[in-house]
Structure formats: C-alpha cells, structure tokens
Amino acid sequence: MERNQILAEVQEIFRDVLDNEEIELLDATTADDIEEWDSLTHIQLIVAIEKHFKIKFTSKEILSWQNIGQMIDCIASK
C-alpha cells in the first residue's frame, strides 16, 4: 500500500477514535500536537490500527515511535 494511502487511513482512525474531525496528521505530528492523544487513547488507537490493517505490532515498536512518520513506516513494513 502507498505510504500516503496509509497516512490517510490512519488519519481517519485518529479522527474516529479521538472524536475530532479536525485532526490533520503529518509525518512530524506528535502527541504534543493533538490534545486528545495521550498514553490512554494511544492504546485505543493501536488496537484500532491493528484491526484495520490486520497487523500486530511488537511492544518495542509501539514504545519506540516518536512521531506519526515512524508509525506509518512501521505499518508499511508489515
């Protein structure tokens, strides 16, 4: 799948889970940029992304992402 396509789909998941239609994701976006995105909603996002793309992340992968770009790279590599 195209990287841009993944980003668009992840953005849709973010909007849905965090209940905020105004969220715009960029590679450099971090949890500091989105008010609703914290350690708790992070897990809900992970579960929704895993379900959507039918993939499974390792704990280390999840804990090492520092921005959206790294998350998208990880999804693309699956």
Next chain:
Amino acid sequence: MVFNSLIFLVFFSVVYLICWVPLKNTTKGQNIFLLLASYFFYGYADWRMLPLLIVATLIFYFLGKGIATAKSEKQSYWLTALGVVLGVSTLLYFKYFNFFIESFGALLETCGQHTNLHTFNIIMPLGISFFTFRLLSYVIDIYRGKVEPINDIVAFGTYVAFFPCLLSGPIDRPTFINQLKTVRTIEYNNTIEGCGQFLWGLFKKVVIADNLATSIDQVWNNIDGATGSTLAIAAILYSFQMYTDFSGYSDMAIGVSRLLGFTIAKNFNHPFFALNMADYWRRWHMSLTSWLTDYVFMPLNIRFRDWGKFGMILAIIINMIVVGMWHGANWTFAVFGLYHGLLFVPLILSGAFFKKSKIHTNRLGLPVIADFGRMVLTFMLVTIGLTIFRAGNISQAWSYFCGMSDRTLFSIPDLDGKVELYTAFVSIILMLIIEWFNRDKSLLLSYIKNIQRPIVLALLYSFTLFIILLLRGGSADFVYFQF
C-alpha cells in the same frame, strides 16, 4: 541537609558563587563542580551510601553504552534486562528485604508453623527510589531508541546525583542530560523566578506543613481518645500537610535548579483542583506517575490490549499498587495503591478516564457549582487514601476510620496547637486563592518578572522571607525523605 536550614544556605551560596564567578561559561568545569557538590550533599546526609551511588552510576553508564553498541537486538535486550534486574533488585534489597522476611514469617505462623526467621540490619540509602528510577529510565530509553548514550561520565553522574533532586525528586528523565551539555548563563528572569519559586515552596513547607505537623501527629498518637470530628478534621488537614510538604520541597528544588540555570521536571499541577481521580493523578507527583506510566502502565497496557477494558483495569490496578509500594515496605502502601486502582474502575467503565477534564468557571472566575462539587468529592477520596497512607499499619487505619464514623463525628473538633492551626488555616486559604488564579502559569509567581527593578524585588523577597520566618512552625523533616 534540608533546603530550609542554615547549613543549606551556606552550602548553596558557595555552590552558586563558584558556578557563576570562577566557573562562569565553562560547562565542563561547572559539571565537575556540580557533581562533587552533589556527592558532598549526599555524603553529608550519610557518607556510607556514597559508594553505592557511585558504583551504580558507573555500572549504568557502561550498560548504556553496551546497549547502544550491541551487535544484535537480542544482546541489547539482555543488557537492558540486566540493567532493569540490577536496578529493581537493589531497590528490593534495600527497601523491601526485611518486609518480605517478616511477611513470609507471618504467613507461616498463620499456617501454624513456628518460624525462626531473622531480619537484617539494612540501612536504606536516602533517595534510593529516586536515583534508581533515573538510572532505569536511562537504559530503557536507550533500548527503546529514544535517547543516545552519553559519552561524558561527569554529565551522566551529575544527571543521576543532581543535588536539588537527589533526595526527593522530581525524577528527571535522561533528556535532562541535554541541559548539561549546553552553556548555562546567569539570567535575570531565571534568578528572580528561581528565588520566587523557592520562597513559595518555603512558605508552603514551613508555614503550612510544619504548623500542621504537631497537631496532626498528636491526633494520630491518641486515636482512641479523639472524637470522630477531630479525626475527620485531622485527616483533611493531613492531605494539606502532605501536599504542602512535598510540593513545597519540589518548588524549592525547582527554584534552586533555576538559580543554577536548569529547568527540572514539574511535580505538581494544583492537585486539589482535580475533577476526578484520573485528573488527580495527572496532577500529583507527576514525575513519578509519568515515569510509571511510561515504564510500567504502558508496557502492561500494550500487553493486555486485546482484553479491552478489563485489560486496562488490570494494568491500572497493578500500576497503582506499584505506585503505593514504591513508597515503602508496608501493607498500608499496598492497600493505598489498590484503593486508588479500584477508584479508576468506574472511570474506565464509564469512559471518563479517556477524557481530559476541563474546569468551567463562572463570571467571577470561580469554578461552577458542579465542578466545585467534583473537586470536593475528589479531595475527600484523596483524603481517605492518604489516611491509609499515613497509618503505621492496617489495623491503625481501620481504628482511625472506625473512630471517625461514630456519633462524635458531629461534635466540636478538639485539636491541640490553636495558634499554629489558625496560622496554617489562613495560609491554606491564601495558598488556594493564589494557586487558583495562577493555575495556568507554568511557574507560580512568574508575573514578578514584570518588576524590573532589582532593589524593589530584593526588598519584596526579604519582606516575604521575614514573614515566612515569623510564622514558621516547628522544624520537621520532609515526609518524602523516607522514600
């Protein structure tokens, strides 16, 4: 050496002058000096514990390098695991070894077995829970790829032992090391904000916490003889004592660090304005709770993520028991943690856990009635938890609650030390008003920087210090030194 002592004033004046006069603009020189000053500060409390701190620093410094240069993922994993095992077992040995022996003995006795188990005379190094957590986050963050290992043992040693945070936190993360790599300059704003923050912390500690301490201790020493209302008032006052004691220390640590050109982690964000328990834990002892969120709660939550809300409840209960037990080896701390863990269950089930709470205010800038009610309810739940926390053992906590819930709850409370209590009471009201109207500011009293005349400020600070010393209570150690 406590912050509110003459010896600390002398020590800090020497450190401050040497850092900013002969060592001005020399990052390396300042770091070496700060490391030596920190070891002196620690050794002054108990020199026998210095070797442990130094050896632990050396081991974790080289472990960090090993993890980053490991030939395989497996090797770096095992080196990180070694670090975690070393850190956690050091903590377990010094803090919990005797507790395990006693609890095991008690369990065998309950089963009818006679035991002859010995406890050991282990001296717990001061601040061990704080510096061990700093060491652990360093190796874990290198493994997770969040930080690079540092090639400067002096800077690393200073990060671990930085004297303002060594005995009672805040628990800074490895990103703090970046501040040790850059040139620090003496700045007007840093100086006045640092002094302001220090004075604010001093006020909370010596005017509120120390004035409350004696009266509360007397109630706890005679629970059976106290009326229900006295116990209830003492429990409420203990919440304020804990907050002003610990946040007072943290504010002084922030102030001292500011004066040396450092910005350290924030530890409190007006916890008594929390609207629910989740909100409270985002505001209370923040450097510990965010540490445990990153290294305990998140890994557990990730592991249990397919179990839905039940997985999250399990993760939060384990996390909160760790929060409780981190304070020491006593079943009261475990029950305190479990109690807080259970309070999260309705929040998770209702979904309130996931929403950040926002305070709504009326025309006067005060909280609306509904939010005020939620604040009071949260405060009462916190007070129940802190009563368990304060008790020497579970049965004492039980006696306290039983004593509080009889008919004398509606009698007039009778606490000793009226003058001290009135001073503390007025000061608490003043503190809450100042905190409320400054709750969005990162550093309380930062508006003082608008006063650009140093002499006016010096006079203002001297006057404040005079008032604080005039109203101070009996000298008492910081509660969090024991952890």
